[in-house]
Amino acid sequence: MIKIYAPASIGNINVGFDVLGVAIAPKNGSLLGDIVTIKPDNHFHVNNIGKFSFQLPKNIKNNIVWKCWNNYCKIIGKKILVSITLEKNMPIGSGLGSSACSVVSTLVAINKFCNKPLNSQQLLHIMGKIEGEISGDPHYDNVAPCYYGGLQLIINENNLISQPIPFFKKWIWIVAWPGIKISTSIARSILPSQYDKKICIKHSRLLSGFVHASHTNQESLAINLMKDIIAEPYRMKLIPNFLQIKKKILKLGAINFGISGSGPTIFVICNKQKNAIIISEWLSKNYLKNKYGFVHICNLDTIGTREIGE
Structure with a gap:
């Protein structure tokens, strides 16, 4: 069994529309983000739990976990038989990268389950694509900081999607x-x-x-x-x-x-x-x-x- 946590993020931070984003962590130590648990099964199955699971669509093919699994299976050329539990702790439509939390945690979990055939850049590219399907336009200002942490500047040029930049630690x-x-x-x-x-x-x-x-x-x-x-x-x-x-x-x-x-x-x-x-x-x-x-x-x-x- 593999259990992956992905943190909430703030996109834009005023000055960087679609090109800046930061991952955040509550000072009290609580986890502000989504958690995905994956384990082998005889068929593909999704289970939704968590405080905001009631916001998720009933149709499995509209579920973000299914979208991630389906895209990943197409890329590696085979169906992965797993049971995935999404602990939906981030509210949808909140502006805190809720969809990014689900996308990133799911893809990282699946990739680890499959012994990491895709590298981080390949994974990030898929994350941005799926995020774009949800919001209407591909962008990385939530998925990149959610995946890598810190303050990320989106480059998206010559296969370089993002790079970290320094941040002020006392903020x-x-x-x-x-x-x-x-x-x-x-x-x-x-x-x-x-x-x-x-x-x-x-x-x-x-x-x-x-x-x-x-x-x-x-x-x-x-x-x-x-x-x-x-x-x-x-x-x-x-x-x-x-x-x-x-x-x-x-x-x-x-x-x-x-x-x-x-x-x-x-x-x-x-x-x-x-x-x-x-x-x-x-x-x-x-x-x-x-x-x-x-x-x-x-x-x-x-x-x-x-x-x-x-």
């Missing part, structure tokens, strides 16, 4: 999911099909400057450049009172604030633990809509997807 990351969902495909569809040249130039300046600041350890410069001029101006309308919440969080001591992926999860960056606690308490009281919502104070997950014990 404390907070994620708050209100308990409602936003479809990734819908959140992408409200974005303009074309952007003004001035916006494109400014975005290039912000992104390249952030990557430079990360490599040269210029924290204040990195924070000042973490602005979302591509998605936030359009997606903020999907999050009620977004600007008021942003203003309040920054007043409480955050150094950055933004929409995690497609939303509705928001992320906050602090450099002081006391501020992180105050902000997380405020979000718990004012941002969560139901019993399913959550707030986590996190560090970056530097390990990425890994095998875990019983």
Whole structure:
């Protein structure tokens, strides 16, 4: 039996639409992500468990685990007879890379079960393809950090999909999911099909400057450049009172604030633990809509997807 855990991730982090993503790990040691268990069987079988398993489709061929298994079998040219249990701990449509968690954990588990015939780049390519089938457009800003951990810059050139870049270790990351969902495909569809040249130039300046600041350890410069001029101006309308919440969080001591992926999860960056606690308490009281919502104070997950014990 093989048991694989894949962590949640924050795509875009304001300044890097579709090209930056970070894996996150709650500071309290809890696992924020999906877990896949695989073992040999006489036929292929999928079992769904976990807090958010009720969100999964009833038709097995619409299940993300089946999509991963089917794609993998086609690539290696044979059917793999296994029983796969998906422990769905990540809410679908949360903006925390829920589909990436399931895709990455499933493919890593299957590949390990088969004695790793595919290398990491081949696996990552399949992950991006399947992620694209779900969201409507192939992208790696969740699957790459989920798989490798840390802060990943998406290259996707000459078979090089992503590379890690340095991150500021004293940053404390907070994620708050209100308990409602936003479809990734819908959140992408409200974005303009074309952007003004001035916006494109400014975005290039912000992104390249952030990557430079990360490599040269210029924290204040990195924070000042973490602005979302591509998605936030359009997606903020999907999050009620977004600007008021942003203003309040920054007043409480955050150094950055933004929409995690497609939303509705928001992320906050602090450099002081006391501020992180105050902000997380405020979000718990004012941002969560139901019993399913959550707030986590996190560090970056530097390990990425890994095998875990019983």
